[in-house]
Amino acid sequence: MSHALSVPGVLPGHRWLPSGQSSLTGPLLDLYRRVDRMFVGWAAEWGAGDYLFPPFLSARDLAGVDYLRSFPHLATFPVALDPADENLLEFTRGDVPDARGRVRLTATTPVLDVLTPAACYHFYVAFRGEQLEGPRYVTTRATCFRRETHYAPLARQSSFSMREIVCLGTADEVKAFLEDGRSRVARALDAIGLGVAWETATDPFFRPRQNPKHLAQRLDPLKTEMMAGGLAIGSVNLHRSYFGEAFQIRRDGRDASSGCIAFGVERWLHAIVACFGPDPAGWPSLEAV
Amino acid sequence: MTDRDVRAALREWIVRTSGRIGGEALRDDTPILEQRILTSLHVLELILFLERLTGRPIDVQRLRPGAFRDVDSICRLVAAGPAS
Structure with a gap:
C-alpha cells in the first residue's frame, strides 16, 4: 500500500504544506480529536496523569541518552539571531527571504535546545532524581x-x-x-475493524551498521510496531532501565525501568482513511473502544 | 578450547567489563542485556572478545535475537562456529 495520499487537498479538511506538514480542519480535525480522545481514554484506564510539555528539550x-549522536539526521533545532543591533541590522539588509525562499542567517545565539523528537523524553527529564513509591503512569x-x-501527507x-x-x-x-x-x-483495533x-x-539510528545500540536492539528486541498496510501507526517500547539510569529515577x-506505548496521531488518520475511505460518513465510531 | 574454558573466560570478562555484578551472582542463565549487566556499548567489545578468544570471526549480520541473552546462549553461539 502506498504511504502517500495521492492528491493533497482531496481529503475533506486536509491541506498539505511543502514543508512536510499538514493543516487540518472540518471532519479530519474532528477525527484527529476523536482518535486522541480514544488514546486518552485508554491512558485513563491506568489512571495516567496527563501532561502538556513545551516544544523544546534542552x-x-x-x-544523557546520547540522542544527538544516535539520531543527528532526525534532529531539528530552534535557532535565533544574535540580538546585537548591528547583527540584526546586517540581517535586515539582506534578502529575507531570498528569491528561493531561503533565509540567510547572520550571527546566531548558541543553540541550546532541540525540538521535541519524541514525546516521552519530557517525562524522564521532569522526573529526574525521583524515588518512585509505586509504578507511575503518565501520558x-x-x-x-x-x-x-x-x-x-499524514x-x-x-x-x-x-x-x-x-x-x-x-x-x-x-x-x-x-x-x-x-x-x-489489539482489542480496540478489532472493535474498530x-x-x-x-x-x-529497531529505532532509526544514524549509520546503524556502525552503531552498537542498533546491534544491541537487534539482539535484544525492545520495540514492536503496529503496522497498518505497511505503515507503523504506533509502537510498544521497552526501555529497560536505560532512562532510569540516565536520569537517576529509582524504584x-x-x-527504574520504563516503557511506553506510542501512537502517531496523523498516521492513525492515514490508516483510517486508507481502510474506510475519504468519506467521513464511512469512518468508524471510536467511542467505547 | 573446551566449553568449560570458554565459559570461565566469558564469565570473567563479563564481571570485569560490567562492574555491576560479582562472579558469584552471575549465573549461566542470568539475562545480561535484559538486566543491563552489559549495555549496548559493550556489545561490540563482547564480539571482539569472543573473536579473540576463539580465533574465529563472528558475522554480526547473522546474529539473531537472543544470541547474547546469557552465558549459555553465548556459549551455544561459540560452539556453533563461524556460520552462527
Whole structure:
C-alpha cells in the first residue's frame, strides 16, 4: 500500500504544506480529536496523569541518552539571531527571504535546545532524581519534529502529533503494563475493524551498521510496531532501565525501568482513511473502544 | 578450547567489563542485556572478545535475537562456529 495520499487537498479538511506538514480542519480535525480522545481514554484506564510539555528539550538533557549522536539526521533545532543591533541590522539588509525562499542567517545565539523528537523524553527529564513509591503512569501528546529524506501527507511529516502512555516502575511493573497495553490496543483495533500486523523493529539510528545500540536492539528486541498496510501507526517500547539510569529515577532500590506505548496521531488518520475511505460518513465510531 | 574454558573466560570478562555484578551472582542463565549487566556499548567489545578468544570471526549480520541473552546462549553461539 502506498504511504502517500495521492492528491493533497482531496481529503475533506486536509491541506498539505511543502514543508512536510499538514493543516487540518472540518471532519479530519474532528477525527484527529476523536482518535486522541480514544488514546486518552485508554491512558485513563491506568489512571495516567496527563501532561502538556513545551516544544523544546534542552540538548544538555538529551545528552544523557546520547540522542544527538544516535539520531543527528532526525534532529531539528530552534535557532535565533544574535540580538546585537548591528547583527540584526546586517540581517535586515539582506534578502529575507531570498528569491528561493531561503533565509540567510547572520550571527546566531548558541543553540541550546532541540525540538521535541519524541514525546516521552519530557517525562524522564521532569522526573529526574525521583524515588518512585509505586509504578507511575503518565501520558502526553506532543508535537514532534523530525527531519526526513522525504515526506508524505499524514504518513511521514516533518512535524506530527505523538501521543504516548508511559509507565515507570520495576521491570515487572513495566512488563505487565506493556503486555496489558498491547492487549488493550489489539482489542480496540478489532472493535474498530482496523487490521494491523505486530512487527519487531529497531529505532532509526544514524549509520546503524556502525552503531552498537542498533546491534544491541537487534539482539535484544525492545520495540514492536503496529503496522497498518505497511505503515507503523504506533509502537510498544521497552526501555529497560536505560532512562532510569540516565536520569537517576529509582524504584524499589534500583534504577527504574520504563516503557511506553506510542501512537502517531496523523498516521492513525492515514490508516483510517486508507481502510474506510475519504468519506467521513464511512469512518468508524471510536467511542467505547 | 573446551566449553568449560570458554565459559570461565566469558564469565570473567563479563564481571570485569560490567562492574555491576560479582562472579558469584552471575549465573549461566542470568539475562545480561535484559538486566543491563552489559549495555549496548559493550556489545561490540563482547564480539571482539569472543573473536579473540576463539580465533574465529563472528558475522554480526547473522546474529539473531537472543544470541547474547546469557552465558549459555553465548556459549551455544561459540560452539556453533563461524556460520552462527
